[in-house]
Amino acid sequence: MNWVQLLVLGLLLGSVYAMMASGLTLLFGVMRVVNLAHAAFILIASYITYLLFENLTLDPIVSLVITMPLMFGLGVIIYLVLFPRIEGSARYVEMTVLLTFGLALVVEGLLTFVFTGTFRSVRPDYVSTSIHVGDIFIPSNQLYASAVSFALLIGLWVLLRFTKTGTAIRATMQNRGAAQIVGVNVRRISAFAFGTGMALAGAAGSLLSFLFPFFPGKHWQWIALLLSLIVLGGMGSIKGAVIGALLLAIASAVVTDTFGPTWSPITFYLTLFLILLVRPQGLFGAKLRL
């Protein structure tokens, strides 16, 4: 395959990854939560999208309107129920890893119980069409998913940059103690940020549902991918996560093209491993010790 084609495919998928990773990195940035259940929550949204499509033939992109608020609410509830309890415990970050690991198992088990372990996919008309520009082709589903992701990333940027809540989120990410001192209600901001991260997971779930077939155990692949993206970008840095996502998506497109699709995930695991080896703090985020 020619390089331009690989680059285009990598960038299309990369923007979806970037949107997914920005949600995960937001959770880490604001609350120091390493959410191992993030991809499991993404899958919940995929299955909701699947149900809506099968039963009501609701277009998966339209179903974002449902999955995003739903996951926002779920996020706020999960945050309020689980995290105040472990706040201030000695090994808080590790606790969040184990806690969300447990959550991921619960979600995986429930999804398998309800939907069984078989592969599902959502197939609106545009999964089988594509657009040709010169000698490169662009699959319609990837184009749409990429456009939606891009719009959501812009939305996130506007939220963080230009709203009062967004400013409070950024302040909390930079210095939780200082944010508290200037009068930010950090718990409410954290709940909101958790909800926002989860809403992005909801959007990701709806988009992934028509990009790749999925089954309940698949979230381990996704979480490994997402973690490698945000570790590459420096945990807690949204800009880093976006750059990491684009780079790795292109790298994985090249690996797939050269060695076959079986080896595509190795790009992510190996990168994750190598980065932790060389620079445990990631490429961009120098300030956080992980």
Add this chain to the structure above:
Amino acid sequence: MTHETEKLDTTDIPVVDQVDADVVPQRPDRAEGVISRRVALGLVVALILLFPVIAIPVFSSYAYVMQIGMLTLMWISMSSSWNIIGGFAGYISLGHGVFYAIGGYSAGLALAHWGISPFLFLPVAGLAAMAVGLLAGLITLRTRGPAFIVATIAMLFLFLLWFDNWEFIGASSGLDLPLVDIPVRWLKVPFYYAMALSAIGAVYLSYRIAHSKFGLGLRAISEDETKAEVAGINTRWYKVIAFSLSAYFIGTAGAVYGYSLTHLRPLTFFAIAVAARMVLMSIIGGRGTVAGPVVGAILIVGVNEFSVRQFGQTELNIVVTGAILVAALLFFPQGIVGSLRKSGRLPAFLDWD
């Protein structure tokens, strides 16, 4: 005035002293306690060894009882081993499934290719796991805290991907092993004893580490790694060696279990639920204690058997595992042994460290 100065000075250099003070468990000397503990441990070992004989009257479901016994011993072996790095040193690994697989596959390959019985190959399987643990530890232990956890997950998936695509070991479809030539009813007994060896070895290792200077160093690392470093502990090698040692009896457990299945598939060993159980058992029993992982293993195997009988062999079992983990972390982070000790109600026969 001079007195005052002295007092202030000592508060400035407590780093070295404090590590020891923080770490040495404050326990009154009780000669009686030691004796009753020895007796209790002796009884437990005797019970384990005689169990297959005691269980003979349960003739109708003898194989099932032996299977449960073997599984319990396997999980004791695994959680006690995991606890060496995850409990004593405080480095939570979700990648220990790798050593389980190395043990299982090395013994399986030795049997399939050279005809060596896995029972004889056991020590070598442990060494193989330990060697891989040494290498993996050298790499993953460059990180700390959550980054370490993430690194171990990456390690697990890397190995899974490799094993899934490695034709020599049968790739994802697996490796078939010849069956042991014993009447079905007694089939489980040799596996039981091999597993008992692994479990007793693991607990003994854990006990010896807990009572050594090395173990003290690991606890210091878990309390405050920087202070431990300042106190002159070579934290890097302490951690790597602990990681490597923790792989040994997971490897032997994998070797016995793999042989008992007669068919090795990567996912049997690498499943994240396997890693999850080791962590769960240690936490619920009491991370960082010798008895904790044993108690946790017995409890979780019991709960698991119960939920399998209740709900059948469904995915609800994984829900139960996850839910117990969440609940334990929220309400019971010190685990059974840890909580009992804190409230001073730990029975002497469980006070192993």
Add this chain to the structure above:
Amino acid sequence: MALLEIEDVVAGYGAGPDILTGVTLSIDEGTSYCIVGPNGAGKSTLLRTIAGILKPRAGEVRLDGTRMNGSRPDQMLAAGVCFVPQDASLFPTMTVRENLVMGGYLLGDRVLKRQRLEMVFETFPALADRKSQNAGTLSGGEQQMVTLGRSLMVEPKVVMIDEPSLGLAPMIADQIFEKIGGFRELGITVVLVEQNAVKGLESVDWGFVLDLGSKEFEGPADGILADPRIRELYLGKQLAPRERR
């Protein structure tokens, strides 16, 4: 009635022991205070408890006679109690101006925010020159000025400042103390915690001596400085160099 009353307050961190074992003191409007005492006496813990970052385990915190126990930090700030922690707690990748604006987070009124910002730049002209610079790139003294300036954004009744001279060169520390002295003209009551007891006490009216989690002594600041017994018992080591001078 005193502006801020602390009565038998007991507090500590997490499940740890009590750091404050029962502190009683009262703060009057228009007077300035300094809390001194040895390391670990509970000085910072006291400020954190009043600020609402720590919840008192027992006792009462009253502001203008209203019980404030269990108020969150943002509620305490809205009520007029501002806390300046000791590590120059800033938003490192925001500019000086953004940091100051964050100080006015609770203000709804934009015009008011702008007015206050100008007022802060008048009080701290050095900051006006650096307003577009990231706060993380400032020197220690400048960072301390940003946190002080930030506290002025809400026009608080009380500003509690924890160790303003920590890690600063003596000359810079003097400048900071001078600025803090100026707070009084703005009608702000200052409560200082200082490791450097002499400097702290010299710049205020009234002193509290805290030890082992409770108040041991209080009195006019110059009186405390002059009392040889207190100096020996609680401030001994720090005063030594000065005595020789």
